[in-house]
Amino acid sequence: MHVRAPHRVGGFLELERASVRWFLSTDSRDLPFPPEPGVRTTPRSITVDGSEVEFSDGFTDLHTRVYEKLLAGRGPAIVEARPSLELAHRIRHAPIASSQAAGHPMLSRA
Secondary structure, three states: OOEEEOOEEEEEEEOOOOEEEEEEEOOHHHOOOOOOOOOOOOOOEEEEOOEEEEOOOOOOOHHHHHHHHHHOOOOOOHHHHHHHHHHHHHHHHOOOOOOOOOOOHHHHHO
């Protein structure tokens, strides 16, 4: 973990096949553009090997679709979901690292 604040979190994960710098924020000061009334302010993207994939569109009902599948019995089994839940728990309780050398670029905007 590099930052854990009420409206922003970020850190670094070293996985088996990927190194992940991640950042999540609900603070409008972290937007890559000035917010405007009536304009979408929920940018979502991922950069893989230098290529950015933007996936903000179609995201608003994603949770609803996932819950519908779960209720219909087409969701992941607990054995499949468990590693993700355990990782989320470890992230939530990880200490803040003193070095941010591998930190997400958005952290420098703070």
